[in-house]
Structure formats: structure tokens, C-alpha cells
Amino acid sequence: MDQSAVFWSRALTELTLSFHILFATLGVGVPLMILIAQYVGYKKNDAHYTLMARRWARGFTITVAVGVVTGTVIGLQLSLLWPQFMELAGQIIALPLFMETFAFFFEAIFLGIYLYTWDRFQNPKHHMLLLIPVAIGASMSAVFITIVNAFMNAPRGFDLVGGELINIQPILAMFTPAMPTKIGHVLTSSYMTVAFILAAIAAYRLLRGEDHVYHKKALSLMMKLGIIFSLATALVGDFSAKYLAEYQPEKLAAAEWHFETEAGADLIFFGVLDGEEVKYEIRIPKVLSFLASNDFNAEVTGLNEFSEDEQPPLITHYFFDVMVSIGVLMIFVSFAFVFGKWRNWQWIHSRPFRWFIVLSGPLSLVAIEAGWWLAELGRQPWILYGIMRTADGATTATGVEWLFIAFAIVYFILAIGSIVVLRRMFKHNPVEKELAMREGGGV
Amino acid sequence: MFLEVLGITVLWIFLLGYVIVASIDFGAGFFNAYSLVTNKNHILSGIIKRYLSPVWEITNVFFVFFFVGIVGFFPQTAYYYGTVLLVPASIALILLTLRGSYYAFESYSGVTGHKGYALMYGLAGLFIPASLSVVLTISEGGFVQLTEVGPQLDYNALFTSPLTWAIVVLSITAVLYISAVFLTWYAHYAGDNKAGMLMRKYALVTSLPLIVSAIGIIVEMRRTGNWHYANMVDLSWLFIVSGILFLATTALLWLKDKYGFAVLLMILQFATAFFAYGISHYPYLLYPYLTVHDSFTTTSMAIAIVIAFIAGLCLLIPSMYLVLKLFIFNKSYASGDEETHV
Ligand code: HDD
Ligand code: HEM
Ligand code: HEM
Numbered sequence: 001m002d003q004s005a006v007f008w009s010r011a012l013t014e015l016t017l018s019f020h021i022l023f024a025t026l027g028v029g030v031p032l033m034i035l036i037a038q039y040v041g042y043k044k045n046d047a048h049y050t051l052m053a054r055r056w057a058r059g060f061t062i063t064v065a066v067g068v069v070t071g072t073v074i075g076l077q078l079s080l081l082w083p084q085f086m087e088l089a090g091q092i093i094a095l096p097l098f099m100e101t102f103a104f105f106f107e108a109i110f111l112g113i114y115l116y117t118w119d120r121f122q123n124p125k126h127h128m129l130l131l132i133p134v135a136i137g138a139s140m141s142a143v144f145i146t147i148v149n150a151f152m153n154a155p156r157g158f159d160l161v162g163g164e165l166i167n168i169q170p171i172l173a174m175f176t177p178a179m180p181t182k183i184g185h186v187l188t189s190s191y192m193t194v195a196f197i198l199a200a201i202a203a204y205r206l207l208r209g210e211d212h213v214y215h216k217k218a219l220s221l222m223m224k225l226g227i228i229f230s231l232a233t234a235l236v237g238d239f240s241a242k243y244l245a246e247y248q249p250e251k252l253a254a255a256e257w258h259f260e261t262e263a264g265a266d267l268i269f270f271g272v273l274d275g276e277e278v279k280y281e282i283r284i285p286k287v288l289s290f291l292a293s294n295d296f297n298a299e300v301t302g303l304n305e306f307s308e309d310e311q312p313p314l315i316t317h318y319f320f321d322v323m324v325s326i327g328v329l330m331i332f333v334s335f336a337f338v339f340g341k342w343r344n345w346q347w348i349h350s351r352p353f354r355w356f357i358v359l360s361g362p363l364s365l366v367a368i369e370a371g372w373w374l375a376e377l378g379r380q381p382w383i384l385y386g387i388m389r390t391a392d393g394a395t396t397a398t399g400v401e402w403l404f405i406a407f408a409i410v411y412f413i414l415a416i417g418s419i420v421v422l423r424r425m426f427k428h429n430p431v432e433k434e435l436a437m438r439e440g441g442g443v
Numbered sequence: 444m445f446l447e448v449l450g451i452t453v454l455w456i457f458l459l460g461y462v463i464v465a466s467i468d469f470g471a472g473f474f475n476a477y478s479l480v481t482n483k484n485h486i487l488s489g490i491i492k493r494y495l496s497p498v499w500e501i502t503n504v505f506f507v508f509f510f511v512g513i514v515g516f517f518p519q520t521a522y523y524y525g526t527v528l529l530v531p532a533s534i535a536l537i538l539l540t541l542r543g544s545y546y547a548f549e550s551y552s553g554v555t556g557h558k559g560y561a562l563m564y565g566l567a568g569l570f571i572p573a574s575l576s577v578v579l580t581i582s583e584g585g586f587v588q589l590t591e592v593g594p595q596l597d598y599n600a601l602f603t604s605p606l607t608w609a610i611v612v613l614s615i616t617a618v619l620y621i622s623a624v625f626l627t628w629y630a631h632y633a634g635d636n637k638a639g640m641l642m643r644k645y646a647l648v649t650s651l652p653l654i655v656s657a658i659g660i661i662v663e664m665r666r667t668g669n670w671h672y673a674n675m676v677d678l679s680w681l682f683i684v685s686g687i688l689f690l691a692t693t694a695l696l697w698l699k700d701k702y703g704f705a706v707l708l709m710i711l712q713f714a715t716a717f718f719a720y721g722i723s724h725y726p727y728l729l730y731p732y733l734t735v736h737d738s739f740t741t742t743s744m745a746i747a748i749v750i751a752f753i754a755g756l757c758l759l760i761p762s763m764y765l766v767l768k769l770f771i772f773n774k775s776y777a778s779g780d781e782e783t784h785v
Binding site: 061062064065066068069070071072073075076077079080081082083084086087088090091092094095097098099100101102104105106108109110111112113115116117133165168169170171395396397399400403406407410413414417418421 | 496497498500501503504506507508510511512514515516518519521522523524525526527528529530532533536537539540541543544545546547548592593595740741743744747748751752755758759762763765766769770776
């Protein structure tokens, strides 16, 4: 086995997926938010919300393009970098991958129509309805790809007899134990992330002195949605941990630095590791047991139950903690804002708090990355849990390191390009100007 | 037997779809760049933009559909082609990525870029089909060795083979020709006769190298006594039909008549040639290692995919119809009378 090819295949997969997931998350969440804004605008007959939908849709054209091209890259790269894995997995899990392309088709078609038919319908409601297939298509692509990922974590729907795959049942392979929590968590975390990013943009404009009600309305709407989706994310995250405790206990144990099996296990927050000794941590008594099985005194399997070469890397602990901390923080931020607005607290309009909201957008993206790194690194050394090791799935071709460099440059260009273009797009066309322009003719 | 033929037929149809719609896109980018150099840009850019903007994402999905579908129906292709195509496919991917995102950055932002970028964009559109077309050469056999670490591509043999270069030239000229014929019609349909006449000229100019390179490939295959050639001879009637359709298309263009019908004939010409090529390639996916039969997935998976496919088509066909109605067969949109971009 060529270790350098394995190393670089992993590195390139990590790079592409970590980049794609940022745009994919926006792709899942933004259509829903546009739909909500346009609906509110339609119901309240308030041009501000309709304009929100319109401006977000304009920005979305850029992020969706990067999502599409990087998604195409990862889709083909799976076969290029992991040919053995795709040969094996293709026999069992090709169905949801195939269905995903229909979700893409569906989304792409209606997005094209939506973007190019503003003001073309007699009844604005019909134009709004076009967003429903876009939002469904985007969320369904996330559902299908997450089903594939769930399968990698909990393979089902076939029998392995003497190295031969028999009894393949494509439908069963889609409904793995990992699937419900994974889909739930991926969807809710995407919606939550987009709500906070859009809130962050509104807060930023307010901080820059654009004291327009448009931004206040956007901020308030997104913060309300932020509460809902951040609570849902945390709830489903808790279910995910319970799934892990039952089906992939070593992933949870590694993420919690939980070495010995014990009842009433403590939840460990941050800290550093000295051998198997945890130092400087924040310890919450018995909460790990609760997280794992809803019972403060339940037994939680420790990492030492697993042989050395099946233990996931211990660094996942920090990914887990970062994700959970951000999740909890976001619940507080959105709750403080909405509650404070209701009680007329003035400090929620203060500059420091607004800066805090600005931070919440990027932080949510950090949580997305941390969550995926936890999930994917925590599955190691397996590419297909219990069936195929990552090292056995990689390509045997040479020269992957050069491709890594080439793709790294490409993503760098895409990142800079999208930031520059998005900034220019909105700088030349501030809200006030656009509102004045559309006055009279409606939005 | 039935299922694997059905599977490869569906994939082949979608690949044909991709070849047509992507060619229009790639060729349009090139003509746009070319007209920049020759200062005729004002004539073409409007019509090209109005066609491309709402559909470029859909074009991309055709490609995704093909490579996801082939791994679904024929998982072993992931192993063979995945290993040997690492470099050529990655090059194509990088170009596709840069080209696709640049297009979106420029056309949706309302910020027009630099002339140099537009030229790069146009050229990238020719390099992508060129780099993808080597798959066709590789599938003919003789360029892949099975070693103990896995299949390996012999780049030396590949790049010194005249067949490789003939196929590359064909892919590029086909892109330009398909695009020019389509845009000739679209421009006339939109009432933009100036752009239409320019595209007509381009179509006629590219038709010659197209037919020369197509014949060149056949001659080269005959010379090397390729296994595929013998099968192609058996199907020669289909190639002849394709040739007649080609002549009919160019005749219509020459006579400045019935451009819409010319597009239809052009599509039929490529469909017949594409299928004649594909059928004569049967049963090999990669000669001599991979056939349609031994690389096929299990029956249960194949049935599941076919059912999903039929269900998918029920969603797809009405929505595609809507796109055609709104953007392609819509005079007021095509002519730019309506400004309804978000
Ligand atoms: C905004 C992002 C975000 C936030 C705030 C959270 N998560 Fe999360 N988490 C994800 C985004 C995410 C994710 C990106 O969606 C992951 C990666 C893979 C997956 O299935 O979801 C994930 C994975 C993931 C896993 C691993 C699942 C697996 O490997 O099968 C667990 C146990 C949790 N999360 C638990 C939580 C808990 C208890 C949270 C409490 C607040 C939490 N997450 C907040
Ligand atoms: C269906 C969905 C997915 C598939 C098929 C998949 C496939 C893979 C494969 C083949 C690897 C290589 C194993 C390795 O590098 O160790 C991997 C690792 C990884 N994937 Fe996933 N992945 C999926 C979803 C995601 C998503 C959405 C992300 C988001 C960022 C992601 C992030 C990663 C990361 C960070 C690694 C690196 C783990 C490591 O360091 O080894 N994955 N995944
Ligand atoms: C191994 C993992 C993945 C693969 C192979 C993959 C593949 C792809 C492909 C091929 C596209 C482009 C489709 C087109 O041409 O329109 C795409 C886009 C997209 N992907 Fe991924 N994807 C992966 C992970 C994910 C995950 C985990 C999510 C959701 C959380 C996701 C959500 C999306 C969405 C919504 C789009 C549409 C483009 C957009 O709206 O930005 N993908 N993906």
C-alpha cells in the first residue's frame, strides 16, 4: 500500500469536502430563508421583506455557483481518489447517490426559472411558489448525500460472506440506524447556520451606520428563526450522541476522552491530555451518561474496550467541544435578542452585542466544520465502518500531491473571487438606493 | 442482459444530452472570446448571455448525472477508470470549476471583467472537451496495463497515438459546430439577424474540419486494425445516415433557410453517429478488461435505480418543458425585450 497516495488522497478529500460543505450548507439553508422572507412580504404586503428575498437571491447566485462546481469536483473525486471504496460501496449505496442527481436537476431547473422571472408573473404569488421546489430540491440533496454518509458509518442492507457481497437490498441500505439523527442534525444545523449568517449581515450593516428599518426587520426575523433552529440542532445533536453510544461507542468515547467504561460518567469540556490523564478540564458530573442514554447513572463504554488500531484520533474531542460550545452560545444569543426585544431591553441594540451577532455567522460555519471533522475523523480508521479501512480504499495512482496543490490554488481563487464579487454586488447597490428605485413600480 | 443494456442506453442518452448542451455552452464562450478579438463582440454577447444564464447549472447536472449513473450501474468502472483517469479528469475538473464559477461571477454580479479573463474563459471551453475526450481513446484499449498495484495508464503511448489527437480535434470542432448551428437559429428566432448571420458563417466554417476529423478517425482505426473498426463496418449504414444528415444541415445553412429545422437535423446527425459509435463499442466499456456484462451491478440495485430513474423522469420532463417554454422557445425573452433578472 502506497502510504503517500493514501495520505494525499485523504488530504485532498478533506480539503474539497471542507470547502464544499460551506457552500453546500448555504445552498441548503438560503432557499428556505428566501421563501420565508418572500412569504412574509407577501402576507404583510411589506416591500421590505420582498426586497430581502430579492437581494438574498441575488447573493445566492454566487454561492450556489461555487457549491455546484465544488460539488461536481467532490462527486467525481470520490471515484478518482477512492476507486476501491466506490467499487464496493457503489454496489450497495448507489441508489441515494443517483436520486441526489434528480434533486440537483429539480433545484437547478426551478432556481433558473425563479431567478429569471422576477416581475414576469401577473400574480407575485406564483413566482413565490417557484421557490418551493428549489428549497425542497436543496434539502433533498442534503438528505440523499447524508444517507450515503450514514451508510458509511453504519453499513446495512447486505451480507458479507467470504469477501463476497450477497443479498444486497438497496432500500435497507438507505435506512441505517445512523440515518435519522444524521439527516435531522445536518438539516437543522444548515438552517440554523444560514439564519445566523443573514442575521450577522443585517447586524453588520446596522453597525456600519445604515440605520434603516430594512436591516432591523431582517435581523429580528432571522434571530427568531435562529432560536428555533439552534434549539432543534441541539436537540437532534443530543439524539446523535445517543446513536453513537449505541452503535459507534468508540467515536463518542474518543470525542469525550472517556477511557474506562463506567457508570455515571462525567462530561469533559476542553482540557489537555497527559497520557490518559485529563488536565485543566471543565467537568460536568454524570452528564455524559445522560447525553449517551438519558440516564445520569447509565454505563458508558470506554475507549479501552477497543483494540489500539480501531481507536479514532483523540483530537476529535476538541471538535466536539467547539461544536457544542458554539451551539449553546447561539441559543443564548438568539434567545437574549428576542426576549430582550420583547422586554424592550436597550442593551441588545448596543454595539458590543451587535458585534456579537456579527460573530455568530462565522461561528456557525466553524461549528459545521467542527461537526464534520468530528464525524469523519471519528469514523477512522474505517472508510466503511467495520468493513473497509480507509487505507484500503485509496487510489493506487501516483501524483496525488500535485493535484492537492492544484486544487488548493483553485479553491483559494474561488474563495477570493466569491468574496470580491459579493462585496461589489451589494456595495454598488445599497438598500436605500434599491428601495427608492423600486418605489412606485413595486418591488 | 436486458437491464445492463437498458442501463448503458440511458447513460448514453444522457451523455449525448450533455454533449449537445455543453457544446452549445463551451462553443458560445469561445465565439464570445473570438468576437472580442475581432471586435464583433457587441453583436454576439447579448444573445449568448440570454441563452446561457438560466441554463448553465442544468447543463452541469447532465454531467453529474452521467458519472454518478455509471458508478451506479457499473461499479467496476469506478475502479478502472477512477484509477487511470486521476490526472486527465482532474485537469478537466479544474477547468470546469474555474470556468463555471467565473461565468457566474461575471454574469450575475453585473461586474464585467477583464478582456483577458474572457479569452481564458473561451479557451477553457475548448480544453475541457479535449481533456474529457481522451476517455474515448482510452476505452479503445491498448493504453492501460494491469500491474500488481492496479491499472496504470501509459501516457507515452496515449500522447503519441494519432487516434488521440484525431479524437481531440473532433471534439473541439464538434463543440464549435454544434454551438454555431444552435446559436444561428436562436439569434434568428430572437430577431437578431446580424448575430445570426455571423453565427451562420462560423457554422459553415467549422463544418469542414468537423467532417475531415471524423473521417480521419475512421481511417486511423482502419489502419491500426482496431477491433472496434470491424464492428463499425457492420454498422456503416448508421454512419452513412449521419453523414447525410450532416450534408442536409449544412445545405440548409447555406441556403439560409429553416434554421430551426437545421438544428433538429444537426442533433439527429450527432445522435446517429453517437449511437453508431456506442453500439459498435458494445460490449466493452474498457477494452479488453471491462464489459457491460461483467461489471454490472446486482439485479436488485439495477431495478431500484431504474425505478428511481422513471420516477425522476416524471418530475424532470415537465420541468424541462417549462424551461424550454420560458427561455428557449420564447421570443420576447430571447430578444431581450423583457428584463426580469433578479
Ligand atoms: C451549526 C452547526 C452545529 C451545531 C451548533 C451543533 N452541531 Fe453537531 N454536528 C453538526 C453541526 C452542528 C454537523 C455538521 O451537521 C454534523 C457533522 C456530521 C453530522 O451528521 O452532523 C454534526 C455531528 C454531530 C455528532 C456526530 C454524529 C455522528 O458522527 O454520527 C454529534 C454527537 C453531535 N453533532 C452532537 C451535537 C450536540 C450535542 C450539539 C449541541 C449543541 C451540537 N451537535 C451542535
Ligand atoms: C456522503 C457523504 C460523504 C462521503 C461519501 C464521504 C467520504 C469520505 C471519504 C472517502 C473520506 C476519506 C477518509 C479519510 O480521509 O480518512 C472522508 C473523510 C473525510 N470527510 Fe467525508 N464523506 C462524506 C461527507 C462528508 C462531508 C459533507 C464532509 C464535510 C466537510 C466530510 C468531511 C470529511 C473530512 C474532514 C474527512 C477527513 C477525515 C480524515 O482526516 O481522515 N465528509 N470522507
Ligand atoms: C461526499 C459528499 C458530497 C458529494 C459527492 C456532493 C456532490 C455534489 C454535487 C455533484 C453537486 C453539484 C450538483 C449540480 O451540478 O447542481 C453538489 C451540490 C450541492 N451539495 Fe453537495 N455533495 C456532498 C456533500 C454535501 C453535503 C453533506 C450537503 C448538505 C449538507 C450537500 C449539499 C449540496 C447542495 C445543497 C448542493 C447544491 C448546490 C448549492 O445549493 O450550493 N452536499 N454536491
